[in-house]
Amino acid sequence: MREYVTEAIVLKKEPVREFDTRLSLYTRELGKVRAVATSARKPLSKLSPHVEPLSIVEVRLAEKGGMQLTDALRKGTLPKKHIGVLALLDTVLETGERDDRLWSLLTRDFNLAEVLSVLGFDPNFAVCESCGNAEPDTFLFKDAEYLCARCVPYAISREEYVVLPPRVKPGIL
Ligand SMILES: [Zn+2]
Structure with missing residues (x-):
């Protein structure tokens, strides 16, 4: 399993399966990446507030099969326009x-x-x-x-x- 830590802009967020979220990220290190945040839609998910579209975040990604978002910390937000x-x-x-x-x-x-x-x-x-x-x-x-x-x-x-x-x-x- 490879791990990456990079800054990213959240481009898109959509629900998948029961509690997961599929994200499209534009990352500094890897360009555009699609990643799944497992359980991000469960109540009390710690990832969820950090991965709204327009957010500038520091993300930790794990490559196992596809990309998994394992951690995210919001640093800023792009203007709504x-x-x-x-x-x-x-x-x-x-x-x-x-x-x-x-x-x-x-x-x-x-x-x-x-x-x-x-x-x-x-x-x-x-x-x-x-x-x-x-x-x-x-x-x-x-x-x-x-x-x-x-x-x-x-x-x-x-x-x-x-x-x-x-x-x-x-x-x-
Ligand atoms: Zn024309």
């Missing part, structure tokens, strides 16, 4: 790819356009994938593409896209 960034990272990142540039960006005051740039989707050079509009404001995770407001499909869930603030244009970032 970054909830869309969590969904973005959870969708577009591959697991197990460490990225020091992304980690240092996420742990300072950042904006969505900077995150998209570091991920290789610089909004400054984006055009609407559907109509060619040079000012698309929506980034769709699934297809990793930009669309303008006119071309965004109606039937799309809040978990599937982020919207850039208006007037993110060359030279204004």
